[in-house]
Amino acid sequence: MANNNTIILYDLVLESGCTISPFVWRTKYALKHKGFDLDLVPNGFTGIEELTNGFSDRLPVIVDDGHWVKDSWEIAEYLDEKYPDLPMLFEGESHKILTRFIDDWAWKTAISPWFRCYILDYHDLSMPQDRDYVRTSREQLFLGGEKLENVQAGREERLPLVPPTLEPLRVLLQDTPWLGGETPNYTDYCILAVFLWTASVAKVPPLHDDDPLKDYIDRGFDLYGGLGRHEGMHNLFGLPKAG
Numbered sequence: 275m276a277n278n279n280t281i282i283l284y285d286l287v288l289e290s291g292c293t294i295s296p297f298v299w300r301t302k303y304a305l306k307h308k309g310f311d312l313d314l315v316p317n318g319f320t321g322i323e324e325l326t327n328g329f330s331d332r333l334p335v336i337v338d339d340g341h342w343v344k345d346s347w348e349i350a351e352y353l354d355e356k357y358p359d360l361p362m363l364f365e366g367e368s369h370k371i372l373t374r375f376i377d378d379w380a381w382k383t384a385i386s387p388w389f390r391c392y393i394l395d396y397h398d399l400s401m402p403q404d405r406d407y408v409r410t411s412r413e414q415l416f417l418g419g420e421k422l423e424n425v426q427a428g429r430e431e432r433l434p435l436v437p438p439t440l441e442p443l444r445v446l447l448q449d450t451p452w453l454g455g456e457t458p459n460y461t462d463y464c465i466l467a468v469f470l471w472t473a474s475v476a477k478v479p480p481l482h483d484d485d486p487l488k489d490y491i492d493r494g495f496d497l498y499g500g501l502g503r504h505e506g507m508h509n510l511f512g513l514p515k516a517g
């Protein structure tokens with residue numbers, strides 16, 4: 275059993291102390307869902323390998339009573355396997371398969387376009403010692419060598435294109451409070467992580483004030499004593515209507 279019901283989580287944070295990584299966000303929710311207390315170790319983008327003694331160059335990483343686990347998906351599976359008597363994150367294999375589909379849909383539909391709308395904000399909000407690395411790695415790995423400034427430029431034109439693509443989620447949530455039914459599960463945490471990531475970096479809002487998703491997002495951010503609330507986060511609502 276976890277030491278004092280507490281699990282260590284290596285967190286990936288911005289200068290404000292707010293978690294940025296969607297993978298860390300969903301791991302935070304997964305740990306709280308299981309009822310654990312978090313012993314958070316905040317870090318930036320650089321020095322992860324040294325910090326974890328070579329265990330990983332990516333976060334999240336958890337340490338459960340001396341046992342190290344990396345990768346958000348593997349952490350969720352580990353938690354259900356090790357603690358089957360605590361509330362389950364997944365309800366069987368088919369739930370995992372469908373969650374992968376929904377997660378992939380959300381990344382392609384929301385994170386992918388928003389990444390290009392907020393990448394300079396992402397850089398500017400990161401810890402000062404991380405900014406050179408964030409710039410170089412993002413420009414080279416994800417942006418085909420384009421400058422962050424050029425990628426983010428013109429976002430006013432692109433931001434209004436994203437909310438209509440989220441309609442399948444709005445329609446689904448008309449009939450259920452959570453994707454998990456009466457209570458949230460790991461599918462909800464994957465979707466909420468998309469909005470949590472966005473709120474951590476979005477200096478201008480991506481969603482309209484009257485978006486019906488607001489109710490779900492607010493309830494999600496409020497879970498576990500306001501786990502998704504941090505003073506460094508930005509308002510997601512307020513995107514001007516066209517015309």
Ligand SMILES: N[C@@H](CCC(=O)N[C@@H](CS)C(=O)NCC(=O)O)C(=O)O
Pocket residue numbers: 286294295296297319322331332333334344345346347411
């Ligand atoms: N598949 C991994 C991905 C983890 C990942 O890519 N984390 C990013 C943050 S979103 C990271 O640690 N980046 C460090 C870097 O950019 O060097 C998971 O699900 O945990």
